[in-house]
Amino acid sequence: MDELVDMLVDEGTLRTPHIIDAFRAVDRAKFVPDEEKAHAHADYPLRIGYQQTISQPTTVAFMLELLQPQQAESVLDIGAGSGWTTALLAYIVGEHGSVLGLERVEELVAYGQSNIAPFQFSQARIERAGTELGRPSEAPFDRILVSAAAHAFPHELVSQVREGGVLVVPVREAIWRIERVEHQPLIQKFEGFAFVPLIEE
Numbered sequence: 065m066d067e068l069v070d071m072l073v074d075e076g077t078l079r080t081p082h083i084i085d086a087f088r089a090v091d092r093a094k095f096v097p098d099e100e101k102a103h104a105h106a107d108y109p110l111r112i113g114y115q116q117t118i119s120q121p122t123t124v125a126f127m128l129e130l131l132q133p134q135q136a137e138s139v140l141d142i143g144a145g146s147g148w149t150t151a152l153l154a155y156i157v158g159e160h161g162s163v164l165g166l167e168r169v170e171e172l173v174a175y176g177q178s179n180i181a182p183f184q185f186s187q188a189r190i191e192r193a194g195t196e197l198g199r200p201s202e203a204p205f206d207r208i209l210v211s212a213a214a215h216a217f218p219h220e221l222v223s224q225v226r227e228g229g230v231l232v233v234p235v236r237e238a239i240w241r242i243e244r245v246e247h248q249p250l251i252q253k254f255e256g257f258a259f260v261p262l263i264e265e
Contacts, residue, residue, distance in 0.1 A: 065091045068105045068121055077125045080132065086155040092121065095148035095179050112146045114169045116260055119211055123257060124149060128156075130241045130254075131232045133207050136160040140199060140224065143167065143211035143262065144190050147176030153209065154180070154188035164199060165190035198224045205229065212262035213237070222249050234259040 069087045072078040078087060093104035096118055100110045109117040128149075133139055135158045141150045144165030153163045167173045167190060176190040197220045198208065204226035210218070210233035218233055222242060225231050231242040234257060241252040 065093070065105055068092075068107065071107070072121060072125050077122055077129070079129060082135075082156055083125070083128050083133075083152075086128075086152045087121075087125065089155050090148065090151045090183070092118070092148055094182070095146040095151070095176075112172065112175070114172060116145055116169060116172060118146050118148055119259070124152070126254075127209060127211075127232050127239060128152065130239070130252075131207050131209055131230055133157055133161075137206035139163045140202075140205045140208045141165040141211070142193070142198060142208065142221075143260075144176050145172055145211065147179040147190055149209060149211055150176065150188055150190055151180045151183055151185065154183070154185035157187060159187055161187050163188040164202065166193040166199065167191075168193045197221060200224055208232070210234065210262065211259070213259035214262045234262075 078084050093101055096104050096110050103110055107121050109120050112118050133153055133156045137157050139153045141153055141163055144150045144167040150163055150165035173190055173192045180188055203224035205224055206229050208221055208225055208231040213234040221231055225244045227244055229244050233240050237257055239254045239257050243250045
């Protein structure tokens with residue numbers, strides 16, 4: 065894993081010390097099926113079953129650098145998949161923070177829970193997503209990370225970010241960083257990415 069992290073640092077994708085530390089501490093190999101473990105430290109997406117993938121490390125690093133989670137913050141992780149991003153976020157926010165991972169595929173909820181369990185992150189949990197996008201009942205969150213592509217601007221999620229908070233979400237083939245400033249969204253777009261679609265009911 066160190067070789068992969070060193071590459072991400074050398075190319076400038078990973079820059080923030082506490083995010084770099086999280087990548088070193090939370091090994092991607094713990095979050096992929098046995099048949100993919102030989103490729104766990106490769107810089108490309110891997111299948112985790114149920115037509116879902118664990119994202120490319122470069123993409124996860126890029127999104128976390130945009131998100132800039134901090135200690136003791138509350139974070140919503142939508143599309144938790146196998147639990148890797150949930151675990152990375154839990155490491156970053158620490159025991160005084162909280163991370164809620166949401167996943168639509170019931171089998172992946174159980175898989176993600178089993179993957180994060182050995183880390184003993186009392187501040188993190190993975191649950192099945194409800195019919196609403198996000199978790200309005202627990203909002204506002206300091207940060208929201210989405211690991212699947214929305215079809216349009218996610219108004220429902222912007223309303224779940226606190227003032228001054230940040231939402232990072234793929235919309236079609238771009239990653240959007242949305243900061244809530246004076247109750248208005250300040251948007252940056254980064255083109256050229258591919259994600260599985262966000263399942264919305």
